Amino acid sequence: MSAETEIPDQWVRGFVEANGIELHYCRTNGSGPPVVVSHGFTDDGYCRLDLARELGDDFDVVLYDARGHGRSAAPDEGYGPSERAADLLGVLDALALEDPILFGHSMGADTVTKAAATQPDRPRAVILEDPVWMLEGVNEVIEEDPGADIAEQIAWWRDHSVEELLEADPMFSDLAERGQPDLARRVAEARQRLRPEIGRVSEGEFVDPTETYGDIETPTLILKADADESEREREQEIASLLPDGRIVHIEDAGHCVFWDERERATEELRKFLATV
Numbered sequence: 001m002s003a004e005t006e007i008p009d010q011w012v013r014g015f016v017e018a019n020g021i022e023l024h025y026c027r028t029n030g031s032g033p034p035v036v037v038s039h040g041f042t043d044d045g046y047c048r049l050d051l052a053r054e055l056g057d058d059f060d061v062v063l064y065d066a067r068g069h070g071r072s073a074a075p076d077e078g079y080g081p082s083e084r085a086a087d088l089l090g091v092l093d094a095l096a097l098e099d100p101i102l103f104g105h106s107m108g109a110d111t112v113t114k115a116a117a118t119q120p121d122r123p124r125a126v127i128l129e130d131p132v133w134m135l136e137g138v139n140e141v142i143e144e145d146p147g148a149d150i151a152e153q154i155a156w157w158r159d160h161s162v163e164e165l166l167e168a169d170p171m172f173s174d175l176a177e178r179g180q181p182d183l184a185r186r187v188a189e190a191r192q193r194l195r196p197e198i199g200r201v202s203e204g205e206f207v208d209p210t211e212t213y214g215d216i217e218t219p220t221l222i223l224k225a226d227a228d229e230s231e232r233e234r235e236q237e238i239a240s241l242l243p244d245g246r247i248v249h250i251e252d253a254g255h256c257v258f259w260d261e262r263e264r265a266t267e268e269l270r271k272f273l274a275t276v
Helices: 045-055 081-094 107-118 138-144 150-158 162-168 170-177 181-192 196-203 209-215 229-239 262-273
Strands: 012-018 021-027 034-038 060-064 101-105 125-129 220-225 245-250
Touching (some): 021 045, 021 081, 045 181, 107 125, 107 209, 150 181, 150 196, 162 170, 162 181
Parallel strands (some): 125 220, 220 245
Antiparallel strands (some): 012 021
């Protein structure tokens, strides 16, 4: 198992009881508004340390581990959007975070979307990084593949050293070549902390934006991976369902927008945050 990740001295880490389970978090203790980050599938909160460092002086950034990920508990059931959103809202309650900005990537964007639609008066603003619905047909895919192989994959990750994982996956070498070797290591470490119960994420559908976006009242920014013109039009149409939202496609970015094009994505994020 990987060693304890290093964080700046003024930051804190700990556990909270949220929605009936124990969730791990890391917090920058910045002086500004809270920004709560919900990570993607197979990642954990520490995979977003670079974002926390970027915003930590101006915001109180909270990185928490979703159930079954990182150091959080892994209940046998309840990995759908409703349960994950209740976890997030429970973190807000446990840490007494008022008027938070909610940031989510992929599965985490699904979590944030459900939370913001469930309690629309709760967040100050919402940022969604390449939401799962952008991956067209994702619900049909998970119905066909309920994640039965994830436990085997997790066992393989845990059976190999971090160094072996870094050598085995081209994604890690790509990150290192782009000047992000520390991020590559943190992602590899996150995979070693996974619990096989996360396969249950695929047992329920992700939120449908055509049913939920209309309920999100707060200003919302979607930072989207690059796409061709027809796909951009489809995504613009869906994003237009947000009462107060906009979508920005980041050229040359893939699903992990901030990892692929950090400078451009951060510029758009900063511009949005300045308005809320």
